[in-house]
Amino acid sequence: MQAGLFITVEGVEGVGKTTNIEYIKNWLQHQGIDYVVTREPGGTDLGESLRNLLLHGDDVSDKAELLMMFAARSQHIEKVIKPALAAGRWVLCDRFTDSTFAYQGGGRQLNPEWIRQLETLVQEELQPDVTFLLDCPVEIGRARAAARSASDRIESQDLVFFNRVRDAFLHRASLYDRFRVIDASQDLLQVQQQIESVLVELGAPS
Numbered sequence: 001m002q003a004g005l006f007i008t009v010e011g012v013e014g015v016g017k018t019t020n021i022e023y024i025k026n027w028l029q030h031q032g033i034d035y036v037v038t039r040e041p042g043g044t045d046l047g048e049s050l051r052n053l054l055l056h057g058d059d060v061s062d063k064a065e066l067l068m069m070f071a072a073r074s075q076h077i078e079k080v081i082k083p084a085l086a087a088g089r090w091v092l093c094d095r096f097t098d099s100t101f102a103y104q105g106g107g108r109q110l111n112p113e114w115i116r117q118l119e120t121l122v123q124e125e126l127q128p129d130v131t132f133l134l135d136c137p138v139e140i141g142r143a144r145a146a147a148r149s150a151s152d153r154i155e156s157q158d159l160v161f162f163n164r165v166r167d168a169f170l171h172r173a174s175l176y177d178r179f180r181v182i183d184a185s186q187d188l189l190q191v192q193q194q195i196e197s198v199l200v201e202l203g204a205p206s
């Protein structure tokens with residue numbers, strides 16, 4: 001059986017990741033493509049427990065945060081992502097390792113070489129096939145996120161932090177062909193039209 005495609009959606013808070021995951025999900029459903037929707041940190045019982053500690057725990061050191069992200073990811077890959085792909089299902093994931101490079105690397109300024117080593121340990125050869133980077137000025141995302149809900153531990157960082165996160169995402173997008181950068185400051189309809197054109201280009205599995 002042909003393996004499914006692994007699609008990730010990335011970007012800072014409030015750019016529209018969760019909203020557009022819903023859109024992509026509906027598109028896959030309409031095409032009759034078998035898929036799994038999941039998120040990071042999270043996606044498994046252990047991962048969701050770690051997510052809760054990561055987003056709402058107090059006094060988490062930067063290195064502990066990095067290791068918890070990868071602990072959650074390891075469980076997620078072994079229990080959810082790899083089995084789904086092997087069964088020919090597409091995996092649609094709200095954040096993945098690019099977020100770790102962006103937040104723990106760019107935002108927290110941890111050594112990206114450590115992140116690369118953990119990525120190799122945890123993922124081996126696994127990489128997303130396509131990554132949508134929803135990009136817009138951080139102030140816009142912040143305003144949208146603030147209108148949606150109260151900030152969690154990471155969301156309550158300042159604009160300087162989020163600008164480093166955004167820059168790190170854009171830097172990664174400049175390095176890897178799997179990225180499709182979408183201007184998320186546009187109306188939702190325009191954002192979704194661009195996403196759809198990428199999905200059409202990917203096509204339905206044979």
Ligand SMILES: Nc1ncnc2c1ncn2[C@@H]1O[C@H](COP(=O)(O)OP(=O)(O)O)[C@@H](O)[C@H]1O
Pocket residue numbers: 011012013014015016017018019020144145147148184185186187188189191
């Ligand atoms: N292109 C857009 N224009 C205006 N509002 C948007 C757009 N995309 C998303 N939103 C709104 O912004 C808020 C944050 O979106 P969400 O998908 O939760 O972002 P994320 O998951 O990236 O943090 C939601 O209320 C959503 O309806």
Ligand SMILES: [Mg+2]
Pocket residue numbers: 017018019094
């Ligand atoms: Mg979200």
